[in-house]
Amino acid sequence: MGKDSLGFTLIELLIAMAIIAFMAGIAYPGYSGHVKKVYRAEIVALLNEQAQHLERFYTSNGTFIDASGISAGNDRYRITAVLNPQDFHLLAVPITGSAMVDDPCGNFSLTSTGARENPGAAPEMSRHQCWGQ
Structure with a gap:
């Protein structure tokens, strides 16, 4: 090209795009x-x-039955609660279509005894990796 040519050549643009990609x-x-x-x-x-x-x-009440104000979850997980008189079980399941649906940690389970589990977690995922504790 001549001296008065301004801009980029197609090759230069393709190289820049390849680097960005x-x-x-x-x-x-x-x-x-x-x-x-x-x-x-x-x-x-x-x-x-x-x-x-x-x-x-x-x-306050001596039972977990009829507890109100339990969250249904957020945009990525739905929380279900099983409430018994002397114990409870919370389960967070990824919502279909959310970013977490294929997360290797699977579901999150928390009980009244403090037991933390990940049903459906990939074998290589530890409790520490999933719960951060």
């Missing part, structure tokens, strides 16, 4: 993993908050 391919999985870790921490905090709410209710 390569960098995005490396960065996105790390970003996605970090986002899922934050979402896990959010549901763990919500489950712990609900357990404390239930324990306060039990202290």
Whole structure:
């Protein structure tokens, strides 16, 4: 091209796009993993908050039955509560179509005894990785 030519050639643009695509391919999985870790921490905090709410209710009423104010979850998990007179079980299940539906931690389960489990978790996931504790 002559001296008066301004702009970029097609080759230069393709090289720049290839570099950007390569960098995005490396960065996105790390970003996605970090986002899922934050979402896990959010549901763990919500489950712990609900357990404390239930324990306060039990202290006042002597039973877990008829406890009100239990959260249904958030945009990524639905929480179901099984309330018995002397114990409870909270289960958080990823919502279909949410970012957490294929999370290797699976579901989050918390009982009145403090037992924390992840039904459906991938074998390589530890409780520490899922619950952050």
